[in-house]
Each structure stands twice: as structure tokens, then as C-alpha cells.
Amino acid sequence: MTAKVVTVASGKGGVGKTTSVANIAVALASRGQKVTCIDGDIGLRNLDVILGLENRIVYDLVDVIEGRCRLRQAMIRDKRLPELYLIPAAQTRDKTAVSPSDMVRLCDELRQEVDWIIIDSPAGIERGFKNAIAAADRVVVMTNPEVSAVRDADRVIGLLDAEEKGPAALVINRLDPVMVKRGDMLSVEDVLDLLAVELIGIVPEDENVIVASNRGQPLALDGKSKAGQAFQNIARRLMGEQVPFMDLDSQNLFQRLLGRK
Amino acid sequence: MAFLFGRKKSANSAKERLQLVLIHDRTDLTPAELDSLKDDLIETISRHIEIDPTAVTINVTLDGRSQRLVADIPLRSVGRRRGREPGRAAG
Numbered sequence: 001m002t003a004k005v006v007t008v009a010s011g012k013g014g015v016g017k018t019t020s021v022a023n024i025a026v027a028l029a030s031r032g033q034k035v036t037c038i039d040g041d042i043g044l045r046n047l048d049v050i051l052g053l054e055n056r057i058v059y060d061l062v063d064v065i066e067g068r069c070r071l072r073q074a075m076i077r078d079k080r081l082p083e084l085y086l087i088p089a090a091q092t093r094d095k096t097a098v099s100p101s102d103m104v105r106l107c108d109e110l111r112q113e114v115d116w117i118i119i120d121s122p123a124g125i126e127r128g129f130k131n132a133i134a135a136a137d138r139v140v141v142m143t144n145p146e147v148s149a150v151r152d153a154d155r156v157i158g159l160l161d162a163e164e165k166g167p168a169a170l171v172i173n174r175l176d177p178v179m180v181k182r183g184d185m186l187s188v189e190d191v192l193d194l195l196a197v198e199l200i201g202i203v204p205e206d207e208n209v210i211v212a213s214n215r216g217q218p219l220a221l222d223g224k225s226k227a228g229q230a231f232q233n234i235a236r237r238l239m240g241e242q243v244p245f246m247d248l249d250s251q252n253l254f255q256r257l258l259g260r261k
Numbered sequence: 262m263a264f265l266f267g268r269k270k271s272a273n274s275a276k277e278r279l280q281l282v283l284i285h286d287r288t289d290l291t292p293a294e295l296d297s298l299k300d301d302l303i304e305t306i307s308r309h310i311e312i313d314p315t316a317v318t319i320n321v322t323l324d325g326r327s328q329r330l331v332a333d334i335p336l337r338s339v340g341r342r343r344g345r346e347p348g349r350a351a352g
Contacts, residue, residue, distance in 0.1 A: 147275050147282075154283050161326070183270030190276045194283060196325040 001034070003111040006118050006238060007136035008171075009160075011152030013123030015144045016173040019209055020231065021120040022050040023220040024140075027235030029084035030220065034114040036075060036085040038106075040132040041122035042097060045089035052216020053078060053086050062090035065102045071109055080221060085114070095127045100134035107135035116238075125159055133165050138238075140200060141168040145175055145186040154195055169200035171234060176205045177248040188245075201234035203227050204248050284321045288328050295319065302332060311337040 008021050018041075025037040038061060039047035048054040059074040064087070078084040090097065103119075110117055121132030133139055139160050143153035153170070160166040172191055179185035188202055206227035212219045219228035220235075226246070233243045285291065290298075299319045306312055312334050319332045 147279055150279055151282055151286065155286060157326070158287060180272070183272050186272050186275050186279075190272065194276065194279050194323075196323075 001112060001115060003036075003107075003114045003117045004238075005107050005111070005135045005137045006116065006140060007040075007121055007132050007138075008118065008140045008142060009121040009129060009132060009156050010123065010142040010149070011125060011156040012143075012149045015142050015149050016203070016209075017123075017142050018046050018050050018120050019213065019218075020140075020142055020171060020173065020203070020234075021047060021118050022218045023228070023231035024235055024238070025084060025116070025118045026051075026078075026081065026218045027220040027232045028116050028118075028238070029078070029081040030232075031235060031239070032082075033116055033239070034083035035116045035118060036087060036110055036114045037118040037120065038087045039089035039120050040103075040128060041120060042089045042128065043091065043094045044122065045091050047086060047120050048076075048088045049216060050213055051078060051086055051218060053088075054216070057088050060088045060090040061106075062093050062097045064106060065098055071106070071113075080217075083114070095122070095131065098131050100130050103131050103134045125155060129156075129159075133160065133163065136165055139165050139168050140171055140234075141197070142171045142173055143191065143195075144173055145180070145188075145191055150186065150191055150194055157195060157197055168197050170195060170197045171201040171203065172199070173203045174205045175202055175248065181249075199245075200237050201230060202245055202248065203230040203234075204246075280323060284323060284328060288321055290321065295321070299332075302334075306334060313337055 008017050010017050021037055025035045029035045037047060039045050042062065048057060053076050056076045059069040061074065063069045064071055064074045074087050075085040076088065078086065107117055119132050119136065122128035141153050141156050143149045157166070157168045160168050172188055175188065176185055180187045192199060204226045206225055208219055208225040209227055219225050220231040223229050223232050230246060233246065236243045299317060302319065303312065303314045303317055316335045317333065322329050322331050
């Protein structure tokens with residue numbers, strides 16, 4: 001078994017990296033893949049709460065790297081799926097506790113055990129980001145259809161090219177089709193014109209994301225919500241499937257029937 | 262209400278503003294540096310051929326993930342040049 005290492009990065013914080021990592025990992029695992037996700041945000045860990053695994057942490061990423069436990073001991077198994085694991089970030093340390101070569105070494109060991117390693121990069125373009133991309137075979141760049149998020153995504157895409165980690169695959173998160181139609185939100189085409197990279201996912205704005213995070217049950221566990229379906233589609237595209245992009249307009253059918261524009 | 266209809270869609274403003282911001286982010290070239298490049302260009306080209314310095318435009322444009330420096334440099338035609346020279350009859 002040789003895992004593929006996928007890092008999710010964005011530059012700007014708050015665009016939905018952690019939610020996406022949790023959901024992409026869940027979606028891959030629900031398709032019979034063996035998945036480990038790693039929280040790369042040392043000092044500000046959150047992937048554990050989004051996955052609902054916060055009460056099961058014993059060891060963390062820094063414990064593995066500093067040799068206080070074996071890799072297997074830091075892998076928390078998610079009991080809802082056959083083969084989904086989390087390696088949490090350390091909460092009481094900072095990014096300097098890990099180096100890019102530590103991450104490469106850790107992932108090399110882990111590659112033998114699983115099909116996918118999904119790494120949640122911290123915001124920013126400094127050490128934590130460099131650590132998170134060091135072992136990546138592929139980098140997914142997340143953005144929102146907003147000026148600041150698109151600008152930061154462009155910086156990250158440029159850095160990935162410079163580090164020979166490109167070409168990046170883009171996910172546009174929190175797209176509101178009603179606002180796009182009204183001319184008050186950048187469209188998918190606008191963002192692709194600006195960033196000129198391959199698109200791997202469009203996730204619509206969906207309040208179920210908050211509900212899911214409240215409960216610690218990622219949306220992709222049941223594929224009913226629009227956002228959950230979008231994450232399932234991203235997982236399938238990562239696996240090499242050709243999946244058409246969802247028709248996001250259809251969700252406004254009800255509003256259209258009510259005569260709203 | 263008329264002022265509302267006359268306003269440009271905010272998504273268009275976002276796209277136009279981003280186009281400019283990304284050019285500067287990617288090239289690390291400030292508008293002042295671009296102006297100075299333009300002056301140098303005018304000076305160099307003027308040594309070889311007569312141009313209209315006031316009509317020169319220089320811009321960085323986006324072309325996928327790469328940037329392109331586009332200069333438009335109108336040349337003065339030979340006929341007009343003669344006409345402008347003092348002490349000679351026009352035409």
C-alpha cells in the first residue's frame with residue numbers, strides 16, 4: 001500500500017480548510033479507502049472537534065515526532081467508518097516543534113499503512129504551511145468567492161509552483177448561487193479566470209455545515225446535504241473519477257417557483 | 262431608486278480589482294516602478310527611432326498563470342517628422 005498525500009491549504013483562515021479535510025477524509029473512507037488525516041495546525045487544533053473525536057486524544061503529532069509514542073498509538077480510529085484515523089495536532093506546542101523533514105519522515109512511514117493521508121494546513125504561508133506541504137503529492141487550495149480569499153489563494157498557488165508542489169487543485173467553498181445570479185458574488189468562472197488553475201470542487205453555502213460541526217458529525221457521513229454531496233464528489237475526483245459538477249441552480253427551484261429572482 | 266440601477270454589480274468590481282491586485286502581487290512591480298520602466302523604455306527606443314512619448318502605454322496583463330508586459334509605442338511617421346522640422350516647408 002502506498003498512500004497518496006493530499007494537503008489542503010488556503011493562505012487565508014476561515015475559508016473552510018478543516019471542514020473540508022474532515023469531509024474529504026470521511027468521503028474517501030466511506031468509499032472503502034483507508035484514510036488518515038493529520039491536523040497540521042499545531043497550537044490551534046480543530047480537526048478533532050470537527051470530526052467529533054476530541055475526547056479520545058491520548059497522543060498527538062508532536063509526541064510521534066519526538067518519539068514519545070509509536071505512530072499507531074497516535075492514530076485515533078473513527079468508529080463510524082471502517083478505516084478512518086486522525087493524528088491530532090499538539091495543543092500546547094507551536095509550529096516550530098515540527099520541521100518539514102519530520103513531516104516527510106512521518107508520512108513515509110504512514111504511506112505503507114493507508115491509501116490516503118489528508119493533511120490540514122494551518123492558515124498563513126510560514127512554517128506551519130511549509131510543514132504541511134512538505135510531504136504532499138497533491139495540494140488542494142481552498143478559497144471562497146471573496147476578494148481576500150481569492151487573493152490569498154493566488155499567493156499560495158504561486159508558492160506551490162515555486163516549491164514544485166504544483167499544479168494546485170482548487171476548491172471554491174461557500175458559493176451562494178443566488179448571490180452569484182444577482183451579480184453580488186464572484187462566479188466560479190470569475191474565480192477560475194483569475195486563478196487559472198484546475199477546479200476540483202464547488203461547495204455551496206450550506207447551513208448544515210454548522211449543524212454538523214455542532215454535533216461533530218461531518219456532513220459527508222450521510223450524503224443528503226448539498227455540501228455533503230459536493231465533498232463526496234471531490235473525493236471521487238481525487239480517486240480519479242470523472243464527476244460532473246453539480247447543478248447548483250436546481251436548489252433554488254423552490255425560490256424560483258415563489259417568484260424570487 | 263435610479264442610483265441603485267446605475268451602480269455596477271459588486272461582483273464585477275471584485276473581479277476588476279482582483280485582476281489589478283493579482284498582477285502586482287505576482288510581479289512584485291509597483292505602479293511607480295512600472296512608470297520608471299516606461300521612462301527607461303521611452304529613452305532607449307527614442308535613441309533609435311522617433312516616437313511620441315506622450316502616447317506610449319505600458320501594462321502588465323494576466324495570461325493564465327503567467328503575466329505579460331504589453332507596451333504600445335506609436336511611431337512618428339517620416340512624413341510628419343519632416344513636417345515638424347523647423348526651417349523647412351511643410352509637405
